[in-house]
Amino acid sequence: MMKNSSKNPRAFDVFGNIALVKFDKKTSVKDKKHFASNILKNNKSITTVLEKTGKFKGRLRKQETKWVAGEKTKEALYRENNCVFRFNIDKVYFSTRLSNERKEIAARIQKGDEVLVMFAGVGPYSIVIAKNSKARMVYSNELNKEANKYTKLNIELNKVKNKVILLSGNIKNVTNKIKAGLVVNNKKIPAKFSVIIMPRPQLRDTFLKQAFLLSKKGTRIFYYDFCKIDEINQIVNKVKKEAEMYKKKIKILKVKKAGEIAPYKFRVRVDFRVL
Numbered sequence: 001m002m003k004n005s006s007k008n009p010r011a012f013d014v015f016g017n018i019a020l021v022k023f024d025k026k027t028s029v030k031d032k033k034h035f036a037s038n039i040l041k042n043n044k045s046i047t048t049v050l051e052k053t054g055k056f057k058g059r060l061r062k063q064e065t066k067w068v069a070g071e072k073t074k075e076a077l078y079r080e081n082n083c084v085f086r087f088n089i090d091k092v093y094f095s096t097r098l099s100n101e102r103k104e105i106a107a108r109i110q111k112g113d114e115v116l117v118m119f120a121g122v123g124p125y126s127i128v129i130a131k132n133s134k135a136r137m138v139y140s141n142e143l144n145k146e147a148n149k150y151t152k153l154n155i156e157l158n159k160v161k162n163k164v165i166l167l168s169g170n171i172k173n174v175t176n177k178i179k180a181g182l183v184v185n186n187k188k189i190p191a192k193f194s195v196i197i198m199p200r201p202q203l204r205d206t207f208l209k210q211a212f213l214l215s216k217k218g219t220r221i222f223y224y225d226f227c228k229i230d231e232i233n234q235i236v237n238k239v240k241k242e243a244e245m246y247k248k249k250i251k252i253l254k255v256k257k258a259g260e261i262a263p264y265k266f267r268v269r270v271d272f273r274v275l
Contacts, residue, residue, distance in 0.1 A: 015096060016078035017045065018089060020065065022052040036069035047071045050089060065089055080124075081106070083131050085154050087122045092147040094121060098199070101258055101269070102128040105197060105222060109133035116193040116214060117141065118171050118207065119200050122150040123164065129197075130163040139189065141167040141174055165189070175210040192216035198223045208239065212246040212274075219274040220253070228264055232257075239270050249275040 012021040019039050023032055036049035050065040065074060074089045080099045087094050102125050109115060111134035117126045118141050126140035138160075142148050148168045155164050165184055167174050174182075182189040196211045196219060211221055225235045236255055243250045254271040261267050 012039065013096060014043075014046065015076040015089060015094065017071075018048045018050060018074075018076045019043070019046045020050050020052055020089065021068070032068055040070050048073055050074065063090065063093075081128045081132060083124075083127050083154075083158050085122055085124060085127070085150075086157065087150045087154075088146070092122050092144060092150060093201070094124065097259055098124070101199075103132070105129065106132040108220070108222075109135050109195060112136045113194045114190050115139065115195040115197065117197045117199075118210070119143075119198065120147075120151065122147050123154045125197055125199060126151075126164050127154055127158050127160055130160040131158055135163065135195075138164045139167050139193070140164055141169075141171050143168075143170055171207060171210050175213055178214065192219065194219055196221045200224050202226050206238065206242060208242040209246060212243065212248045215248070215274045217274060221250075221272055221274070223270045223272070224258065225268050225270070226261065227266065227268055229266060232266075232268055235268050236270055239272065243272075251275055 012019045021035065032051065039046055039049050048070040049068045051068050053064045053066050076087055076089055078085045078094070078096065080096070081103050085094070105125065106129045109129055113135045115129055115135045115138045117129070117138065120126050120140040120142045121144070123140050126138045129135055130138045140151060142151060145168070148166060151166055155161055155166070165187065167184065167189070178189050178191060191214070193214055196215060198207065198211060198221065200207065206225070208223065211223070215221065223239060227235050232255060236252060240250070250272045252270065252272045256269045256271070258267045258269045
């Protein structure tokens with residue numbers, strides 16, 4: 001995130017070639033244009049400025065933006081962790097702020113791991129892991145059809161076609177298909193995974209049932225949730241309770257605050273192993 005140093009400081013996020021600005025409701029069109037022009041002038045890599053006009057909505061976490069200045073496009077080309085990603089700002093969810101998270105998770109992957117990424121979006125976790133670890137194979141699951149189109153493109157752009165397999169659809173249905181013997185691209189999908197990553201959106205369902213169904217002894221699970229600072233223990237207890245419900249013994253390895261998403265509200269990551 002970058003900030004303007006004027007009397008009215010305003011932050012903006014950078015998605016490669018696109019700057020996304022959240023203006024105050026009272027900001028005039030003229031002031032918006034002026035601010036956008038300064039962004040383009042002072043940042044050669046930015047060619048488009050968009051205004052954020054709505055919050056992330058629905059299970060697919062889509063947002064609304066409006067063109068302000070520069071090239072008229074909503075398609076970003078963003079780089080991180082030796083990878084490149086193309087996506088449409090309005091049609092898919094993408095967080096640049098999770099770049100270090102993705103790098104950290106990739107560093108935790110061991111040689112030969114079969115990795116499942118749920119809620120994978122356009123493939124940032126899947127592809128960063130494929131390019132920066134010695135995983136045997138990464139399986140990328142996402143519900144959003146538009147995101148899956150970009151995942152296919154990003155797999156090609158990053159030359160990881162031999163290490164990432166796309167599993168499109170609702171994870172509940174995909175789990176049932178895997179248990180029944182799912183075959184994709186002439187490859188049988190493993191019934192159990194050594195690592196499961198769950199960068200969940202803010203949903204009521206934890207989807208831990210699916211993670212436990214697809215886990216075995218020794219499986220490491222990285223589970224994300226959202227809560228206030230004084231509710232972190234509740235998240236950990238929820239994970240333990242669901243493990244008990246599905247008759248899985250687990251060991252909590254780490255609990256980490258993985259970024260503030262609103263005042264006093266955090267994204268939390270719980271790392272645990274199935275015993």
